[in-house]
Amino acid sequence: MRSERRKPYPFDQIEPKWQAIWEERQLFHAPNPGEKGFDLGKPKFYILDMFPYPSGAGLHVGHPEGYTATDIVARYKRMRGFNVLHPMGWDAFGLPAEQYAIKSGQHPAVTTRENVAKFKRQLKRIGFSYDWQREINTTDPLYYKWTQWIFLQIYNSWFDPETKRAEPISTYRGTDPDSVRLAYVADVPVNWCPELGTVLANEEVVDGKSEVGGFPVVRRPMRQWMLRITVYAERLLDELDKLDWPEGIKLLQRNWIGRSEGAEIDFKIDKGDQEIRVFTTRPDTLYGGTFLVLAPEHSLVDLIVTEEQWPAVREYRERTARKSELERVDLSKEKTGVFTGAYAINPGNNEKIPIWIADYVLVGYGTGAIGGVPAHDERDLEFAKKFDLTIVVVVQPTGDEPAIGFTGEGIAVNSPIINGLTSAEAKKKITAWLEERGLGKRAINYKLRDWLFSRQRYWGEPFPIIWKNGKHRSLGENELPVVPPSLDDYKPTGTGEPPLAKAKEWVRYSDKALRETNTMPQWAGSCWYYLRFCDPHNDRRFVGEEAERYWSGIGFQPMSHRQDANAAAGIVDLYVGGTEHAVLHLLYARFWHKVLFDLGYVSKPEPFQRLVNQGIILGEDNQKMSKSRGNIVNPDDVIDQYGADAFRCYEMFMGPLEQMKPWSMRGVEGVARFLARVWRLMMIENQAAEWELSPAVKDVDSTKAQQKILHATIKKVTQDIESLSFNTAISQMMIFVNAFTNVDAIPLSAMRAFLGLLNPFAPHTTSELWERLNAKFSDARGGITEQRWPTYDEQLLVEDETEVVIQINGKVRDRIKMPILATQEELKSAALSNPKIQDRIAGKTVRNVIVVPKKLVNIVV
RNA sequence: GCCGAUGUGGCGAAAUGGCAGACGCAACGGACUUAAAAUCCGUUGGGCCAUAACAGGCCCGUGCCGGUUCGAGUCCGGCCAUCGGCACCA
Incomplete structure (x- = not known):
């Protein structure tokens, strides 16, 4: 049993206290146009988390990573004067609840209700500033009415x-x-x-x-x-x-959509009047097409198969149909296929070529039929070798690779109309030639189904x-x-x-x-939930027109922000969630949104303007967290021991948001120590073991050095929040606190500004300290959440003197203090006359001196 | 196979082409304490030289090999490893 260890500061009292105050005062409710408290002068900011599926297991530490990041930005943006839409809800339809119902007989609505309650309680404990008035649940008839x-x-x-x-x-x-x-x-x-x-x-x-x-x-x-x-x-x-998404995610979507450009070519059937249309990205290889392959399910198969080939074809089709997806996709297996007995005419050279069926041709892509060009397509080559089909080289590689099996671009050969042309030219010419004769046309195909x-x-x-x-x-x-x-x-x-x-x-x-x-x-439910959040209780429309326009940044924005807002294609300004939704949810939601846009129901063509993916949090053993490994960390345990603020700060201090990183309880402890230091900077324990405001906190001016570090901290934290570099923002605040530890007088104004900076990260602790300062000093009014974000003065950051590095051949040999305004010449002569440098360059010829003002002098000998 | 991301101390990490390792963890030493915890102060990439000690000095070092540059963790080319995605898409 762990003995009841005394808390380094009373987070267990102040955290519930402030959560209750926020809830009671509804401090984080974002008013819609027309609502009480709505301020036309404030620009909007819509910041959204991917809403969770409320599972029975409750939250694990991976969930709140993104949520903490968005919460910091939300609190920051409010302090910067934005009307911030920051909602949360539940994606609650789906298999697990139903599977559980099958096992237990308990109605999914019941389990869903319980799980939601559990998740909500856990989220509230972390102190997120969600506008809970906007909570939605996809399984609520009032919600799915609009999904329908x-x-x-x-x-x-x-x-x-x-x-x-x-x-x-x-x-x-x-x-x-x-x-x-x-x-x-x-x-x-x-x-x-x-x-x-x-x-x-x-x-x-x-x-x-x-x-x-x-x-x-x-x-x-x-x-x-x-x-x-x-x-x-x-x-x-x-x-x-138009979207500010990670390039990797855009690429995943592009690949999933899979656009490819080429031509559709019609092949006449030798005995019969049907035509088989094939899609190819290499029309320039038409003359090398020595056979056709249809997907087994292709509708023309029935019409062209010859009497004697029927049994084999039927048998092959049945075998294919029985195959599981896994077997069919298995690449290591050999190509299979059956001859249909029929022939087609290659429209390039009018040669008779056999028509086969094979399951490597997919019915769902292109036209479900291909022209086999074994010399220049790996799959066709493999197929041709297996079934002894003709191979004709029609592209000559420009290098010295073998022509057979060459799939790159080269020079067309054995192709009367396009001989001597590069592949690119040949594609154009042969496509035009086919189009003139009505034998084919340019075509674009997508992998997307x-x-x-x-x-x-x-x-x-x-x-x-x-x-x-x-x-x-x-x-x-x-x-x-x-x-x-x-x-x-x-x-x-x-x-x-x-x-x-x-x-x-x-x-x-x-x-x-x-x-x-x-x-x-x-x-389905997650395809439009971000729209419902704009107006969650509307019973006449899926989202009110005015609300939709406002949160899209249209019509209501103050002039200064209007241009920015209109430049954005998406309604949600910042969307944070896991990569696992790169091609599912994110593509489907875009699709629904575009339909609604076309029909005039929404004002922007895209749902999510900026997307950020948080990285996965691994267990302490560097393995993926899982029940079987027993390395799951439960936020409740962390909060019990270190408090919600320490939990939030650690989640952000671990490393860059988008990176995969392992959990460490020691790390949490370190961050908890930092918060305790912040606490003790302003608080002191009296004889009765009660915390009271430290007499060291005084309404005095900061020293020059203190002022400098304060303004440097404001600058760094501001920039780091904007770029979502929360880990380095926290580092800077640690540096700030270290600088104020053990000083006799703690300047009140510096503490006020610092608490503002730390508030988005550690809202409970900073709220409490702010209130305690208010009780003694009258220099500020209201709670910390009502304060404006601190600003910094660039002037105060300017140094008079700076340390300049002297290098010889790129290696640091000495450092000197120089006035910030020192000219290049002054720096150069100061470096060359430096005794240590003189010793080293004695007897050598100085060939070059590079001077970087305020930074360094590099002497090349 | 193709595409993408990542690779820096014992660990998490930081560094507009300009002092590599900020900040934190761990470890070690010290102060406080009867003692411990907590707290505070200090040391801490590796190797070598030097010294009674303090100080000081030199070399190496950001996955590997090469290049560009006065100067490369950072830019370029090639490779290796790990992770993620796609995978017969014609």
């Missing part, structure tokens, strides 16, 4: 390729609007996970296994809801340029859709929210039919119409 409403907007829209925008479906002039809706139903090969009893999005499948649970996933065609995100591929790609949007689960948003005579139709807005039925049995049916189908009463919408029984994926 947005789905209806998507469902009732189409993408006009002319304007490249979403438009209401009523503007569509074609015959079958259902074929162009942004939400549609399709029979698609999906990732079916038998163990979970549900289909998964491509993004939820990792190495052929489910991301959740690691269960095997197989391909299987099913009727599913899809969202037509692919029509936005171009904009999702191009508009990344449409978003598989339905799940066979209980704990998710039901679709606001009903089925009648085999056709789907949307419910009216007045029928929202569609609330899921309560069920006794949440288990997946195992057949792929969703659990909601078990609620027979609920499913029956009317005599002739049935409800859609799929639910939305977990991503």
Whole structure:
């Protein structure tokens, strides 16, 4: 048993005290336009954390890393006069609650409520300055009513390729609007996970296994809801340029969208009138195309297979269909395929080439068919070697590599129309040639697939859709929210039919119409939560127009800030969260936002202007924190022992925010010591062991040196918060405190300014000290959170004298004090006449002298 | 395989091309104490020389090899290692 150790300072009393005061006074509530306390003169700042999934395990120290960073910025921005939107909520639909329900029989709503309460209590203990009046929960019918409403907007829209925008479906002039809706139903090969009893999005499948649970996933065609995100591929790609995101994350999204430029070429079938369209990025290799390969699922396969090849083709297709995603993706395996018996004509040279099917060609990419160019494509080469197909070299490498297997750019050969051209020129020319003859055209392809949007689960948003005579139709807005039925049995049916189908009463919408029984994926709620935070209690609109415009920085900003605000493409000024959402949440949210933007519901084209990813916190053993390793650190334990302020400061002091770094309890202790030193700078323990204000704190002027270090600290902390370099900001404040330790008189004004700087990091301790100062001195009014951020005077930082380094051949040999204004000549002569230097250069020729004013003199001999 | 990030003391880390290791941890020594804890003060990259001691001096050092530069942790080229992402995308 640890003996009840005396606290180095009474954080256990002051932290709950200040948390209660903040809550009671609602100090961190951000008023909306029209609300009491709203100040038109303040610019807005929207700073958002990726909201958590409230799991049963509660918070671990990784969560509050990003939250602390944003909280520091939020508190700082408030002190700089911003109206700061800093909300928190719960992304609470999803598998774990449902899995738990299956095991325990407890309704997911109950577990969700308990988990949320636990998370909220833990977050409050850390002293975050969230505007809790704006708390939202994706599983609240008042919230998901609007998730369903947005789905209806998507469902009732189409993408006009002319304007490249979403438009209401009523503007569509074609015959079958259902074929162009942004939400549609399709029979698609999906990732079916038998163990979970549900289909998964491509993004939820990792190495052929489910991301959740690691269960095997197989391909299987099913009727599913899809969202037509692919029509936005171009904009999702191009508009990344406007965002202040880490380049790495932008790159991940670019790769995920996977734009590639090339041509679509039509190959006539030898005996028959069909054509096979292939996509290629290398139209310049057309003459080297010695066979075609179709994906096994390609729709033309049925039409072209010859009688004698049927059994082999059928067998191959069945085998492919049975394969799990893992088997199919396995690269180490050999290429497989079957000849269809049919031939096509290469439009370049009119040669007859065989048509094969093989599972290395994917039905979902391009046209699901390729022209095999074995000489210049690794996969085609492997395939051609295995099945003994013709190999023709059509690109000559400019270096001395072998031509067969050369996939780079070179010079076209054996290609009558383009011989002698570079690959780039050849691409252009052959594409133009094909276009003239109606044999092909320039084409752009994206790797991005449409978003598989339905799940066979209980704990998710039901679709606001009903089925009648085999056709789907949307419910009216007045029928929202569609609330899921309560069920006794949440288990997946195992057949792929969703659990909601078990609620027979609920499913029956009317005599002739049935409800859609799929639910939305977990991503749905997080696709727009940042919008709801702007106006969380609006019951007439998903977000009020005025609130949306205000928090987007439009219309209401003071003139001085208007330009900045309008330059931003995104509504959220700073968004902090983990990298794991680089291509899932962040892409889906951008997509929804763009649809809403096109339809005129939001004023900015992007959701998140600046994105920062916090690094993962490892256990003390340098391993990823996990239950099995037993290295998980619980914030509650840390706070019990060292207090919330020490916890916050340590999270920031560990190292750069974006870096992965290990936890260290010793490190927490060090930071706790720093806070205790701050405390004792102003407080002293009396005979009765009570803390009282130290008599050393006096309303006196700072010494010159103290003034200098104060202003240097203001400057550094200000700049470091702006650049999110919290670790070095804390270092500087430690230097400040060290400088004031053991001095006789502690100047009040310096302490006031310092407490302001430290407040965003350690809000409880600084609030308490501020209040204690107020009790004795009358130089300041109000609580610390109402104070303006300290400013620094550059003049006070200027030194009269500076230490100049003297180097010989780049090596430091001596240091001299020189006036700050010393000229280059003065520095040079001072260096050369320095006795130590004279000794060293005696007898040598000085060849060059480099002088860097205020810094150094380098003598080259 | 392709793409990206990272590599600095015993540890977490800091350094607009200009004194490498700020700040913190740990360790060691000292003060205070009956004692310990706490606190305060000091030392602390490695090697060598020197001295009675204090002081002082020299060399090496930011994953490895090379380059640019008066000067490189920082810029350029090549490699190695670790982590992350993508992975038959035609």
